[in-house]
Amino acid sequence: MVHITFKVNGADVQISANEGDNLLAAAQRANVAIDAPCSGNGACGKCKVKLLSGALDSPQTRHISDEEYARGWRLSCVSRVMGDVTVEVPDIASAYRSRMKVADISSPRELEIFSRTKSDIQAAGIEFGSNLSGVKVTMAAPTTDDTMPDNERLIWALREVTGAEKVTICFYALKKLARVLRESDFSVRCVVEAEGGAINVLDILPATDATPIAGLVVDLGTTSVAALLVDMESGAILSKASTGNGQIRYGADVINRIIESGREGGSERLQRAVIDESIRPLVGQMCASAGIGEKNVYRMSLAGNTTMNHLLLGLYSEPVRMEPYIPSFFHCDDLRTASLHLGLHPEARLILAPNIGSYVGGDITAGAFASMLWNRDELSLFIDLGTNGELVFGNNEFLMSCACSAGPAFEGGDISCGMRATDGAIDSMTIDPETWEPAFTTIGNTEHPVGICGSGIIDCIAELFKAGVINGKGKFNRAHRRVRFDENGMGSYVIAFKEETGAVKDVAINEVDIDNFIRAKGAIFSATMTMLGSMGMDPGMLEHVYVAGGIGSGINMDNAVTIGMLPDIDRSHFSYIGNSSLSGAYAMLTSMQSRQKVDELATTMTYLELSTEPGYMDSFVGACFLPHTDANLFPSVNV
């Protein structure tokens, strides 16, 4: 038994370990946050720690220069503890900042999803537009004969211009009022929020000020957080960025985070982790890149799963994970973002996409809305592949949802070389059926692959299967330059040799990875079949399947059918719709009617509990095969 001391932000965290244990794994056990987006395969080089004293068996890698190595820097994921050891861990917040990615919004591809959302909802007859706007107004300056106080002067002028029956001025605006009126010769631009015949003045700017009236959209995922800064008047995207969820050090899944939140001070810790380490840095970065102040963000909408919603608000969440699984809320009245210390305009409201159960949350209601399946006669299926899998099935007459424990494989979790769909991830590949040699693309076209993301894994398994490298059980058929078997007989396929990439490990996929993925795709497929079956329907009746989530935009639908993840229907019925949770939240922010519609969908959507559904387990077992134990379900797959 050896002792490890982690020095984090000036504090000491100690844990016991066995000699030879992996340092990164020990840190995770100790709840010490070390950034490891490539899941610890030595590829990304982000998990550096500084050895202060003690014995660590740790090779130098291409991510560590000679000078750094001499100063004690090591990659924790390739370090083995050989005795008592003390290491310094860099500040996680800065690590998350370094992982933050601001999108290039000059690229039409980045924004396509939002312009499509906008045109989709308009085509559905839903009004685009919020109740926030800028109103210019000019007043006569006061004199000794006209001594009306500033607030009444503005109220009268605004009533005249807008026809509003009632005008109120929020405290933030009242504080600026006297100075802005006098500095701008009583000619101002007011940011107003309209409701019925009344308007509330949120801000007062000089009439010459053209700062956009901004809004914030957040997709709060268990693993990742994506956000938009939006012009509330036009719907234009001012900035787009994403980062990791700072809560990840308290557990990769929602269950561990809820357990942590139930501890003394835990809900506060979880809340601050996501707000201070993820959302606020995102806002800061996006505002800087758009050239506006954080106080110019007047509204916010957020879509996240039920647990993320609860942890964001700092709620006691134990009842969500324990039978009978009761959340504090499905629908939550608008909050002030100031209650969460988000640093936006102090009166900015937070609109939350509604949950419909403990395991189907706002990310799904917002996403299902964005898919528009609720607006079509045709029967459609919406599948969100996040850290878990959720499905919505229906049309303009009914909606049914379910959640399945697919696990994090689609986002690269539980896969030895798996990673999220970010720079360096292999996102598509083919394998030559003759030579078994691979060809692949990486996100960002990086020189070397760092790992493999969901869409890449689908391709990899499908191609291995089609080329006969693996069989229907996901086991390797025979050895090859790229196919190796270890001492236990476990096979693996090397996609990129470390000699080629300069990494410390090959990028490879092994039978455990394949098995994990098969179980994940089996969960999705059996959920699909069970849900359809509960309505007496079969996949042939599906007229559209929308796939959403962080699996990677390059998802090859034919390969997804080949491995038996998606039903074997005409491939033209499939669409990848990207981060539908984000585009749904965008709609809720910029279109009051959309927001209303999402709330409506949530109240009408039914929930099917798979675990108590007869036949689900059998269906799942049958689906844990390539493509399926019942080949008749996949007539077009000929391997």
Added chain:
Amino acid sequence: MVHITFKVNGADVQISANEGDNLLAAAQRANVAIDAPCSGNGACGKCKVKLLSGALDSPQTRHISDEEYARGWRLSCVSRVMGDVTVEVPDIASAYRSRMKVADISSPRELEIFSRTKSDIQAAGIEFGSNLSGVKVTMAAPTTDDTMPDNERLIWALREVTGAEKVTICFYALKKLARVLRESDFSVRCVVEAEGGAINVLDILPATDATPIAGLVVDLGTTSVAALLVDMESGAILSKASTGNGQIRYGADVINRIIESGREGGSERLQRAVIDESIRPLVGQMCASAGIGEKNVYRMSLAGNTTMNHLLLGLYSEPVRMEPYIPSFFHCDDLRTASLHLGLHPEARLILAPNIGSYVGGDITAGAFASMLWNRDELSLFIDLGTNGELVFGNNEFLMSCACSAGPAFEGGDISCGMRATDGAIDSMTIDPETWEPAFTTIGNTEHPVGICGSGIIDCIAELFKAGVINGKGKFNRAHRRVRFDENGMGSYVIAFKEETGAVKDVAINEVDIDNFIRAKGAIFSATMTMLGSMGMDPGMLEHVYVAGGIGSGINMDNAVTIGMLPDIDRSHFSYIGNSSLSGAYAMLTSMQSRQKVDELATTMTYLELSTEPGYMDSFVGACFLPHTDANLFPSVNV
């Protein structure tokens, strides 16, 4: 020229001075807060500083023990700077805390004014009662067959019990919801705010919890802050306390504070001074004495003059003091106290008594309401003697107000031995017309007098005048054991010799003090006459005069007439109604209808600007005599 360094809270503040300058005066010039409630006459012993180095000519007084003197402690008010010097100044916040006075609410006298206010408004047909109340409700616990989320469960239960059409749950309550429901077996007591057919849940407590639903009442004066903690359901007073206004170090009067607030960061400084050094310590102390938490304070009302209202909110206030004298507001929509970081329940509203002009503020509208003059057929006059003098004249048909620059003499300001009406102040006295020897009482029946407050000064001047010690101009007629003339011929009367009291100075009143007081009473009397005159009326038509303010409850109305401060009418027409600003604010908090009535009064009350009123200056000059230059106005005064 010498240099003084004040060490305050770890910072150095430096100022130049002339050799021989008074240390307290130099500190005030440098904006260094030294507590000096007795205005620097060596009587109270509160202005202690610690000499660290340099030359100070400073006698030891009874307030400083031998040991303290040896350790460097000096009274700054009796210290003269004789060379470069460095002194340490104790923390002002603790000084204010030490000046805080919690009233003994077991004494009926302390609470009499509030029970009178309650019965007065009820007699006027105004409903007593706010829209805050406690509602008990019991729910069925959730099961696997009944998985309604917590918020909906509570909402349904409350709709059932209260019949409310709409129920919302504030964020503070939502955060507690899951835990309180489960800890109290789904049997809770909700603090709710009703509005129309809707109720908003502010708090959720176990059904067994009997904590009062508390409210806070504040009278925010330029010099003093008085406060009440109230049970919102019964109107009972839970605690009562007062302290100094922490802004005082930025100037004794409103003008200097506004100037300071216009400097960089000034409005924030002034705001924090009154909130963090006065209001929050009062709240903390009152809550502790009532045994409740600050988060159990669900609403607040405040009455203050226009400048105090603006500085409290942190507004830019320069336009209030500069022509054409425009405030940011007369009436302000309810704010959340959380915007001011008051530490109360985060949704607690702040109700502000409305201003009607830059010099007639919420203290007067609230005070005039509490006087009930607006509810009577008889013509009445309301006089508030605060740091300034404000008057309201009228009846149930009209109300007219004015403000006069009486200065701070009624609160003991500008009087050499003057002090506020607190412990140790001489509040009433007589002088033997034969022997010229005085007899007096002090507030708190202290062993020695510390100084003299407003009511004591009125008695003193009236008695000196009646005994022939001074003439109508306020000059001393001849020398006596107690009457002395200095080298410039200025006379003074010693009320208590320092040998008798153990102080470093006699408690005395001199011709400058008397002159200051005569100008103050002259301002009040001429304002009364001018306002009556503007309506073609004379004092004989006054059926009631209500005197309010911090002058001291012992005010002798006959003496006030003798010196020509109040008009010479039947003495039974006078009433002292104490701190009417506080009792008015109490009514606004505990009775929604009273609040509405005050707002109504404010919109109908007219304002008479005395400075532009013909004859006001002549009237003022005529009133600067004892009792008046026109003896016919005071037929009953025979001296």
